[in-house]
Amino acid sequence: MSREGTSLGLTISGGCDKDGKPRVSNLRPGGLAIRSDQLNVGDYIKSVNGINLSKLRHDEIISMLKNIGERVVLEVEYELPPYAPSNPCSVISKTIEVCLEKEGNSFGFVLRGGFHEDWHKARPLVVTYVRPGGPADREGTLRAGDRVLSVNGVAVNRQKHADALTLIMQSSQEAFFLIEYDIMVMDSVQKSSGPLQVDIARSAGSVLGLSLATSLYRNKQAITIQKIKPASVADRCGALHVGDILLAIDGMSTEHCSLMEAQQLLSSSSELTKLEILTSQHLELHMVISALSISNPLSPPAVTSGISANTSGFHSYNCGTQSTNPNTYPSSTLPSYPSSPRCTVTKRRQRRRDHKSSLSLASSTVGAGGQVVHIETSEVLLRGDPLTGFGLQLQGGVFATEPLSAPACVRFIEPDTPAERCGVLQVGDRILSINGIPTEDGTLEEANQLLRDAALANKVTLELEFDVAESVIPSSGTFQVKLPKRRGVELGITISSSKKPGKPLIISEIQRGSIAHRIGTLEPGDRLLAIDNIRLDNCGMEEAMMVLQQAEGMVKLRIQKDEDNLDELESSGSVIFTVELKRHGGPLGITISGTEEPFNPILISSLTRNGLAHRTGALHIGDRVLAINNMSLKGKPLSEAIHLLQTAGDTVTLKIKKRSEPAIHLTLRLKKIHPPHSCHEGQN
Secondary structure, X not given: OOEEEOOOOEEEEOOOOOOOOOEEEEEOOOOHHHHOOOOOOOOEEEEEOOEEOOOXXXXXXXXXXXXXXXXXXXXXXXXXXXXXXXXXXXXXXXXXXEEEEOEOOEOOEEEEEEEOOOHHHOEEEEEEEEOOOOHHHXXXXXXXXXXXXXXXXXXXXXXXXXXXXXXXXXOOOEEEEEEEEEEEEOHHXXXXXXXXXXEEEOOOOOOOOEEEEEEEEOOEEEEEXXXXXXXXXXXXXXXXXXXOEEEEEOOEEOOOOOHHHHHHHHHOOOOEEEEEEEOHHHHHHHHHHHHOOOOOOOOOOOOOOOOOOOOOOOEEEEEEOOOOOOOOOOOOOOOOOOOOOOOOHHHOOOOOOOOOOEEOOOOOEEOHHHOEEEEEEEEEEEEOEOOOEXXXXXXXXXXXXXXXXXXXXXXXXXXXXXXXXXOOOOOOOEEEEEOOEEOOOOEHHHHHHHHHHHHHOOEEEEEEEEEEEOOOOOOOXXXXXXXXXXXXXXXXXXXXXXXXXXXXXXXXXXXXXXXXXXXXXXXOOOEEEEEOOEEOOOOOHHHHHHHHHHOOEEEEEEEEEOHHHOOOOOOOOEEEEEEEEEOOOOOOOEEEEOOOOOOOOOEEEEEOOOXXXXXXXXXXXXXXXXXXXXXXXXXXXXXXXXHHHHOOOOEEEEEEXXXXXXXXXXXXXXOOOOOOOOOOOOOO
């Protein structure tokens, strides 16, 4: 049994004497509750004005709502939008900016999701309901399932739900929303070899968003799609494209229709519009095949849809704008299900690289937030699976089908996915290439397709470009570093302990691209004195690593710079330079020595006479090797240095530190000895 609270326009069901917790079972159109744009049918009401409802009967709850004062504060519990799409087809995403006029304190839609400290509860900010007759509904673009990326230029994709709502409420009467929406992609449309029937379900009052034109096809006038309004019903269904020929509208052939008559048929169509089309892909394929020699045995066969035709001779494709399940929202934050690419993605030339990571030679620039940064690149290998993908969402350009003028960027990283667990990917990173194929050469849709294809092979190699802060690094002393850390994500620090008793733990390695690397303050060789105020004086390496792994939130590291290991500084009496050796398949002719003790120097102990290294004239016995191919040897034992040298490739770059010595002045006394039997004697 349910009874409506008359003043709120709210129907509550449930109670301690009923089946289940108190929940919203109905919102009366025009009522205060629905116009607040903060409630959905199905939401659980935990408390009213601070009074817990868990132990109240249904009639007590109704009585409380009827006699409540003018100010009502409801504590609501709701189900988060799911991660998995309900439709077993792939989706691509587009963005559009929408201008809405405020009505009261809202814009006519309910928003759920947002950032949460518990990564299980983190979601994009998803529109779950558009109120009929409200500002968003009147404008006509927004749909349930759309994601809000920014409000008046302020990004909200990393904001909490409450903060995002506050930003919206505090905005001016007119606000601009950057919206991301999904477009379905079906193989039946992509691979069609003939006419298709497309059934489009739309809500009452909504328009398809199609503009028509006439063109010639096989010397006959045809009605074609000239333009598709972005984010409209026609755009979202994904089955229609500019250039498609409309053969029939709701069973009425367009063969003898004028353009005006065809437009009238569309505008008078019911909530289920049936279109019979000939796709633009089919027209292009027909033109290409007609231009080829039909006797060529190497010509590829025409692509067919692989779906049986119905009795009318058309393939059928159904799409709609409303889900039958109100709790299901399509989301591009999910890895799309694998589908066959229709683009020539795999035919693009692979990117050639001579190295796996590098430091940009460009000067420092100003990054986000005014931080001075320099740019670095790195390569990362992710392992995923076809169903869950890699948890990586990209963005770039205005439309997903337009060529990118810059590399695709990371827009969102899903919690507890390979992209997050690797610890070296962050929102805003530029993806230069996917499995060797540059993203800048194609479209965002093609980049997403590359990721989907890679998921089928369970792994992907990404070339990243990211910013590293240009921090002021103290040459000595003790200081504190704060690093943000999420559960299950490593900071990118490797700790080593000295074999000498009483020595502090040392940061021996910093993973490229990690949080620790990007702040620009930490270096291999730094002494680690404490983690979150836990002193490590009597901790072993394993204990310290456990403390580091269990730390969450803002992790505080107490660091001490080791003056004995400041190899990057050109200290008095030292010269640092780089030597490049091209071995051309031959040996380097160099031997290095050192110990397995971290931070003991790696020295050149011998040079093969007339060997490659010896012939440079720049290397000498006793020189210290600081890095091999830009990989610092600081904190590395001799065995790792030898491995780096052996696997360095054909071009080997050595960073060398040479201690200059003062010139030696010799005073020689020469004594000339005459040969025997000389007739002269004496000395000079």
